[in-house]
Amino acid sequence: MRLHKDERGNVILEFALVFPIFIALVLGTINFAILLNNHIVAASAARDAGRTAAVTGRLADALSKGQKILEAAGLGQGKGDVRVSGLGSRNERVTATVTYRTPVFAPGIAAFLGGKAMDNEITLEQQSSYYVEYRNRTEPDRTRPVCVGCSCSGECW
Template structure:
């Protein structure tokens, strides 16, 4: 009987030692998953903005399309975070859309946050 009680205590100590590692691993997975999802959303939004600019040749419409594609981000993407180059699309030319976004960390364990960038380029002439 004495041996079982000491084993039970050893299990509790081992669990107490491994728990912080497991929690840090779980938080890391959550932070990375959120950052990856945000990166994919930004790239998709930049692609929508570039497609709209290539077809319509209207920068305000391209910005609106990019913002609409990134509607799931909180806080959302502002016009100042969307760069369209060149400002007018010539047939046969290439338009580039770059969206920068500051992603705040959920936990703060891995830094205050990151600046993510979504990029897309398309040939003009829709």
């Protein structure tokens, strides 16, 4: 009669059951950190591009500022795009939109973010909107600048 049960192989069986779950958690955590970092960078690029467009009224400066932020974080060179809309004489708001592609290597995470479950890259978007603040907005049918606050010819400042 045996008093001791043969328990050889239990550890390898437990390891085989727990290891895939552990790897999925590690990959998910790393992927979540990358997604969060890219989200913060894109939000910052949209915010700075929108703010620059609202304050200066120059589209080229706004696009350049947003693109520099994306490139510094590694989202430039085809991975990220900055667009500014509403920058015109009669619009009171400008909207900066940053569209960027980010990698997904943990299976299933893309499905939560609007992609397919097995996608290895997803496209996300960040937007920021600002009130037009540049002081002397001009309208196409006027030759003189118009004050934003009181519609005078700019003498009130």
